[in-house]
Amino acid sequence: MKLIGDYHTHTIYSHGKGTIEDNVNMAIERGLKEIAITDHGYGHFLYGIKKSRIAEMKEKIANINKKQDKVKVKFGIEANILGFDGRLDVEKEILDSIDIVLAGYHFGALSKNFIDDSIIHGRNLLGRYVTYMDKKNKIINTDTVIKAMYNYNIDILTHPGDKGCVYMKEVAKAAAETNTLLEINSSHSYLRVEDIKIAMKEGAMFVINSDAHRPEHVGVVERGIKRAIEAKLPIDRIVNVE
Structure with a gap:
């Protein structure tokens, strides 16, 4: 199984350690x-x-693509899922103007609704230590993620279940219906093997990404590939390997 595209990498424009050029050179x-x-x-x-x-x-990305033809460079954003209504922190006009849209739930992503932020982040943080909150948290998180997939044209749902637990069956079903790829993230442990197995049954398609925050990690997806193999995920269900 060989990776042909890495669609989740970060640079110094957020909290990555390398430039756009550094990531591109490593991809080459x-x-x-x-x-x-x-x-x-x-x-x-x-x-x-x-x-x-x-x-x-x-x-910058347009200029890089003009100067070389060894690798196609896409400009995307990993948008943050906010609030109970599944809204993203990036306007639709901007999302429509970029090459690829990723979206995921992250701690530290703040909306303009303090109550929403406090409840969602607070519950998910506490839920890591208070197990009886899991069921309610799963309901809230699942509903929020599904709304995001139906409200926006999301290409990839990043590390689903990692920061906030979800009911994978329902998320995978919505992903299949909205043509949203589920990410097997090689920097995080999600999707887990059991999640992949559940999502497969619902007809979801997958992508394996590095989530690289350093140039040397671009294209390093062995952990993700290992989980895909363990789950017996057919290669034709993964869009970026051959």
């Missing part, structure tokens, strides 16, 4: 055909990109 070195630069949406108060720099990033 690894023999990838495509790479996406997908820094965090600006709703993340610690790591979000600056909205004012989106045009600059687009221009």
